[in-house]
């Protein structure tokens with residue numbers, strides 16, 4: 195038997211109902227903040243991620259699905275391609291490729307789609323997973339560097355999570371400064387790590403050389419006491435970054451969004467500058483991060499694009515769904531009525547009635563005239579219908595239908611014209 199690949203999942207009904215409800219709410223909320231959808235390819239040139247996400251990140255060194263795509267003709271060169279592990283690099287590539295900066299305004303873009311990372315699968319961590327993300331990017335003259343944009347995306351996320359009915363979320367905030375701050379901080383970490391790093395895991399030993407900031411991402415329990423004592427990034431921020439961060443916090447305070455500062459949260463991607471943030475949820479165990487985001491003021495230039503500061507985030511949709519389910523939000527049974535034709539020749543009458551009701555917005559399922567009454571009731575229950583409507587010769591002739599609510603067993607006779615209102619009440 196052929197099975198789905200480890201780390202990938204089939205999403206089946208009724209679960210997909212909750213996924214669709216989440217995505218519909220996302221589109222509704224994002225539209226109210228003037229975000230528009232962008233769809234980028236699922237695979238890209240490998241160097242986009244190597245340069246965008248960062249050569250020494252876990253994603254690029256260990257987790258990408260990369261292959262050599264041979265040219266079809268002998269003259270065609272082969273090319274290294276990669277399934278996207280995240281979507282910000284692709285959005286910024288598209289921004290540059292299509293010259294969106296020339297519109298001279300802020301681009302507010304969102305995406306919903308699968309991402310791929312070769313991680314060790316566990317609950318909340320998959321090799322194909324789904325992200326819902328948004329980016330605000332544009333020339334500095336359009337206000338793309340403003341702390342107001344950071345506050346706007348964070349406030350939008352809080353609104354979305356609340357509107358979805360999620361309660362147990364927490365927001366963690368940090369600033370990782372600008373490129374110069376990070377260089378000074380990296381140097382300080384390098385110095386601090388020198389006498390200690392031999393006690394740490396092999397990944398940290400490598401990172402201490404190549405990119406000491408990434409040591410803060412380490413999850414190895416034995417390394418944590420050492421990491422806790424390392425210098426803190428806040429001491430290395432220049433005045434402009436400090437003020438920017440203070441302005442973001444003041445705006446969040448003004449709209450009453452609670453957060454805590456987590457100085458270790460540098461996030462696993464190299465492109466972040468200044469504000470970084472995560473929304474976590476207490477019911478998710480080890481994989482508690484539901485949303486990750488931050489500012490990436492130098493990303494466009496590192497991909498040979500124009501200066502285009504930006505800020506964005508990605509919601510892990512799989513984890514958002516797990517968190518909602520943990521709080522008891524489930525897929526709703528949504529079938530209003532099961533139309534049961536009884537006896538020979540009733541199929542087309544039942545189809546006609548179902549057609550009227552469906553066109554009026556009632557969710558109907560339709561049985562078959564070969565079913566006896568008992569079988570129709572069983573089928574209606576299995577389909578999850580709230581009501582069953584009997585379509586027999588008497589009903590068709592009189593225009594009065596026997597309607598039974600399956601849960602209560604209550605039965606009433608309803609005239610054809612009133613059926614729509616009755617069934618969708």
Ligand code: AMP
Nearest residue numbers: 318319320323483484485486508510513
């Ligand atoms: P990142 O792109 O690493 O900042 O991740 C943003 C969000 O995507 C995380 O907070 C998770 O919710 C989600 N995510 C990242 N990797 C995975 C994965 N392998 N499986 C499921 N969700 C993931």
